[in-house]
Amino acid sequence: xxxxxxxxxxxxxxxxxxxxxxxxxxxxxxxxxxxxxxxxxxxxxxxxxxxxxxxxxxxxxxxxxxxxxxxxxxxxxxxxxxxxxxxx
Amino acid sequence: xxxxxxxxxxxxxxxxxxxxxxxxxxxxxxxxxxxxxxxxxxxxxxxxxxxxxxxxxxxxxxxxxxxxxxxxxxxxxxxxxxxxxxxxxxxxxxxxxxxxxxxxxxxxxxxxxxxxxxxxxxxxxxxxxxxxxxxxxxxxxxxxxxxxxxxxxxxxxxxxxxxxxxxxxxxxxxxxxxxxxxxxxxxxxxxxxxxxxxxxxxxxxxxxxxxxxxxxxxxxxxxxxxxxxxxxxxxxxxxxxxxxxxxxxxxxxxxxxxxxxxxxxxxxxxxxxxxxxxxxxxxxxxxxxxxxxxxxxxxxxxxxxxxxxxxxxxxxxxxxxxxxxxxxxxxxxxxxxxxxxxxxxxxxxxxxxxxxxxxxxxxxxxxxxxxxxxxxxxxxxxxxxxxxxxxxxxxxxxxxxxxxxxxxxxxxxxxxxxxxxxxxxxxxxxxxxxxxxxxxxxxxxxxxxxxxxxxxxxxxxxxxxxxxxxxxxxxxxxxxxxxxxxxxxxxxxxxxxxxxxxxxxxxxxxxxxxxxxxxxxxxxxxxxxxxxxxxxxxxxxxxxxxxxxxxxxxxxxxxxxxxxxxxxxxxxxxxxxxxxxxxxxxxxxxxxxxxxxxxxxxxxxx
Numbered sequence: 001x002x003x004x005x006x007x008x009x010x011x012x013x014x015x016x017x018x019x020x021x022x023x024x025x026x027x028x029x030x031x032x033x034x035x036x037x038x039x040x041x042x043x044x045x046x047x048x049x050x051x052x053x054x055x056x057x058x059x060x061x062x063x064x065x066x067x068x069x070x071x072x073x074x075x076x077x078x079x080x081x082x083x084x085x086x087x088x
Numbered sequence: 089x090x091x092x093x094x095x096x097x098x099x100x101x102x103x104x105x106x107x108x109x110x111x112x113x114x115x116x117x118x119x120x121x122x123x124x125x126x127x128x129x130x131x132x133x134x135x136x137x138x139x140x141x142x143x144x145x146x147x148x149x150x151x152x153x154x155x156x157x158x159x160x161x162x163x164x165x166x167x168x169x170x171x172x173x174x175x176x177x178x179x180x181x182x183x184x185x186x187x188x189x190x191x192x193x194x195x196x197x198x199x200x201x202x203x204x205x206x207x208x209x210x211x212x213x214x215x216x217x218x219x220x221x222x223x224x225x226x227x228x229x230x231x232x233x234x235x236x237x238x239x240x241x242x243x244x245x246x247x248x249x250x251x252x253x254x255x256x257x258x259x260x261x262x263x264x265x266x267x268x269x270x271x272x273x274x275x276x277x278x279x280x281x282x283x284x285x286x287x288x289x290x291x292x293x294x295x296x297x298x299x300x301x302x303x304x305x306x307x308x309x310x311x312x313x314x315x316x317x318x319x320x321x322x323x324x325x326x327x328x329x330x331x332x333x334x335x336x337x338x339x340x341x342x343x344x345x346x347x348x349x350x351x352x353x354x355x356x357x358x359x360x361x362x363x364x365x366x367x368x369x370x371x372x373x374x375x376x377x378x379x380x381x382x383x384x385x386x387x388x389x390x391x392x393x394x395x396x397x398x399x400x401x402x403x404x405x406x407x408x409x410x411x412x413x414x415x416x417x418x419x420x421x422x423x424x425x426x427x428x429x430x431x432x433x434x435x436x437x438x439x440x441x442x443x444x445x446x447x448x449x450x451x452x453x454x455x456x457x458x459x460x461x462x463x464x465x466x467x468x469x470x471x472x473x474x475x476x477x478x479x480x481x482x483x484x485x486x487x488x489x490x491x492x493x494x495x496x497x498x499x500x501x502x503x504x505x506x507x508x509x510x511x512x513x514x515x516x517x518x519x520x521x522x523x524x525x526x527x528x529x530x531x532x533x534x535x536x537x538x539x540x541x542x543x544x545x546x547x548x549x550x551x552x553x554x555x556x557x558x559x560x561x562x563x564x565x566x567x568x569x570x571x572x573x574x575x576x577x578x579x580x581x582x583x584x585x586x587x588x589x590x591x592x593x594x595x596x597x598x599x600x601x602x603x604x605x606x607x608x609x610x611x612x613x614x615x616x617x618x619x620x621x622x623x624x625x626x627x628x629x630x631x632x633x634x635x636x637x638x639x640x641x642x643x644x645x646x647x648x649x650x651x652x653x654x655x656x657x658x659x660x661x662x663x664x665x666x667x668x669x670x671x672x673x674x675x676x677x678x679x680x681x682x683x684x685x686x687x688x689x690x691x692x693x694x
Contacts, residue, residue, distance in 0.1 A: 021623070034618035040184055041356075041552050042623075044333035045364065051334075059119050060158065060330045061213050064183055 001055050003080055004087045011053055012073050019046050028070035036069075050076065056083070095278035099172045099249040101319045106132035111294050114325040115161040116342065124161070128321055131168065138169025140242030145207055145230060149174030149247050152257065154205040154228075155305075156196070156214055158182040160326040162234050163304045164314055166209055167256070174247040177256045178203045178269070179305035183217060184621065191619065193221065199259050199267055200225045202512055209234055251275040257511050258307055260417040269511030270417045279504035280420035281316045283472035288425040289350065289380050289411070291320050298324040299348035301332035301339050308385050311421040312352055322350075336361045337369040340400075344374050352382035352413075355389055356552045358396040365399075376404030380428070384413030386550045387541070387582075388466045390434045397431075407431045414468035414539050418526055420505040424477065424539045426469040435540055439463040446496040448533045448540065470537040475503030478525065479534055487523035496533045496542060500525035549580035549591055556580075556591070556622055558645060564619040565595055570608045572596040577635055579649040590625040592652055597629050605629050628657065 003011075009028075016026045021037030024030070032038045038046060047058055050072070056079055066072050080086040096104070105111075105128035112127035126134060147153060153170050155177050157163040163179070170177040180199050183192045196218070200208060204227045210218065212233035222228050255277050257269035285291040298317055302309030304326075317324050325346045332339050340361065343351055358381075383393060397407035412426040412433070426433060437448040439461055453459045471477040478490040479497040491497045506526045509517030520527060532541040549556045561578035565571055575596035580589035593616060599608050609627040616624055634657070636647040651657040 031614070031618060033621055033623065034614040037613075037617065037623045039552075039617075039623040040621055041333060041360075044330060048334045057119060060328065061211075063330075064213075064217070 002085050002087050005077065008073060008077055012069065015049055015053060016069055026069060028073060030069045031067055095251055095275060097249050097251055097274035098255055098277055098315055102132055102135060102168055102172060105318050105321045108294060108321045111321045111323045113164060116325065116327045118328055118331045134165045135168035135172055136244040137240055137242060138165045138237065139173035140244040141237045141240040142170055142175055143173050143245055144242045147175045147207055150176065152176045152178050152203045152205040154178045154180055154200050154203065154208040156180045156182055156210040157234060158211060160304060160328060171255060172244060174249050174253060176254050178205055178259065179310065181303065181305045182214060189217065195267065197221055197224055200228055203257055203269055207232060258417045268513055268516055270507050271509060271511045272420055272507055276420045276505055276507065277315060280422055281319045283505060284422045285316050285320050287472050288422060290428055291322065294321045296322050296349045297347060298322055299342045299346060299351045300324060301327040301329050302352065303329045307417045307421045308352060337365045340373055340375060343378055347377040349377055350380040351378060352384065354385040355383055355387065355392055358383065359392045362395045362399050370403055373403040375400055378405060378409055380411055381409040382411045382413050384415055388412050390432050390464055390466050393432050412466050412468050414541060416528060418507050418520065419501055423501055424469040424471055426467055433467040434464045435467055435535060436462045436464050442496060448494040448496060448535065465540045465542060468539045468541060475501065475505060477501050477539055479532065485522050487525040494533050494535050496531060499528045499530045499532045499539065501528060502526060549589055551589060551591065551622060556620065560620055561593055561616050564616045565593055565612045568611050568615050570597055570599045571612060572632065575635055577643055577645050577648040579645050581649060581653055591622060592626045593624050594628040594630060594635060594648055596632050596635055598632060
């Protein structure tokens with residue numbers, strides 16, 4: 001399953017909108033905890049959804065330097081690229 | 089049987105178990121899908137190599153070694169290796185991400201300094217994140233990456249480990265918000281392991297099989313599933329904690345595949361399974377082997393456990409498997425367990441009398457009106473043999489007069505599981521006891537000898553098994569422009585429904601106007617969430633002078649909570665702040681909210 005950058009972006013924003021607290025605007029700059037109100041437990045639920053949506057497995061240590069929607073996006077793009085699944 | 093009562097050190101137990109070729113530890117690796125199994129003989133050898141490697145670094149008996157090891161197998165072998173060498177391990181939790189590194193480093197530095205650890209062992213990845221920590225902790229000589237140690241071939245030089253030697257330091261957050269090192273000896277371990285395994289759970293040596301996703305830097309995972317099973321040669325399957333949080337079904341799947349008979353989790357873990365495990369994931373599940381489903385480490389809500397039992401009954405789970413546990417690090421791990429095979433027992437008492445008379449009067453719930461007044465309290469069993477539990481008035485500094493049956497006060501404990509004190513904290517150690525009894529800080533009562541916990545006299549907020557201190561939240565909020573510094577109160581409150589405490593933060597401000605106030609609340613929420621990593625459920629801005637204070641000007645947290653729960657806080661503040669009044673009204677009506685108000689509100693501040 002291959003993805004374009006636009007598709008990654010759209011999927012992720014939709015996914016985070018599902019998990020964000022009511023009324024929060026989701027952008028690349030959104031801080032997961034500070035802006036979206038997703039706590040550490042909620043983040044794990046998001047990760048499970050990401051793994052399902054992108055058919056990939058995300059190791060625990062990949063999460064340690066992630067704090068915004070944008071940083072999650074870049075991490076996923078890197079993973080897709082390494083696996084040869086990112087177009088363009 | 090008499091030999092079974094002879095206390096043994098953890099080091100001795102490791103050697104005694106080594107002859108067992110069929111039992112041991114299995115470590116589930118999420119990425120590779122592998123599940124390497126180490127027999128107890130293999131555990132003995134792997135821990136000896138680790139202990140030898142620590143000795144080769146110059147560590148001697150009595151020295152401390154800090155461990156930040158996210159990999160379960162690394163942690164287990166390093167921990168047991170240190171213990172066998174007489175070196176005192178100091179487990180520290182790994183960084184959790186989400187941009188909270190500064191706070192994490194500060195906490196880690198505090199633990200390293202306070203414990204006086206000479207060496208810190210961690211993964212090479214975390215070692216990079218720790219940066220210059222060694223420069224800031226004078227006693228810390230080396231920060232070592234664990235990877236090369238895994239293949240080290242050092243031999244363990246024999247070290248004489250005795251029952252009264254310190255086994256390890258369990259750092260736990262206290263009311264001062266700085267972690268304190270609970271000092272536990274091998275004698276403490278032997279006493280508590282006997283209480284848990286033989287007296288509490290009736291564990292069958294080499295037969296019962298544990299499954300655990302619990303973090304190993306926390307007492308329930310470490311003592312319950314690493315140390316205790318060695319004494320009884322039980323097989324344990326370990327899952328990474330984050331794997332459970334990501335996919336709760338994996339916990340139950342491991343119980344199925346390895347025919348687990350004993351597994352524990354905090355209240356939230358059972359709630360998480362109810363919420364997150366979907367019908368398709370239950371296909372083929374069979375939980376009939378699970379005879380002990382322990383629940384502890386945070387307040388137990390009977391309805392969460394009942395919901396779990398209802399959901400998983402069709403796949404063989406029995407509600408009778410629940411064992412409701414009360415414990416704390418200062419008592420090694422366990423204080424009391426509900427009786428095996430009886431499930432969740434709730435004592436239904438009259439909420440109003442708890443408040444006005446501090447008495448737990450049982451009532452039969454027959455009509456609607458009675459259920460409105462009823463407060464359900466989960467029963468956590470009686471003291472283990474050789475241990476005493478009594479209830480005292482919180483201000484009974486000498487523990488002179490135990491309260492009577494069903495009288496509410498502070499639960500206090502004594503016996504061989506109780507710690508000697510906190511490492512390097514003379515004053516805090518003294519204050520932890522009253523007349524020889526450990527002050528648990530928990531409010532409750534005894535009925536027919538069984539412990540019932542009503543709440544905490546400490547103001548700690550527990551969310552998903554983690555402790556948060558109001559002072560920390562208040563400090564973060566106080567740094568936001570527009571918030572009156574020093575005039576912020578945070579507290580936890582039980583919601584009428586749901587599986588956790590609601591976190592509320594109230595601040596005073598001179599900011600006026602709906603829009604400006606709304607923006608300021610957003611800033612406060614963001615600052616606290618970013619700084620602490622905790623989602624606040626309700627942020628409330630009030631006018632200057634609204635927050636309750638003592639005559640000496642000290643903020644009254646318990647009083648603020650009471651005002652919030654009854655909705656009065658909003659009456660005191662202006663109408664525009666009433667954006668969550670509905671939930672507050674709901675809360676005020678709820679039994680638990682009312683009950684907590686009663687207990688905490690009448691007690692006042694410290």
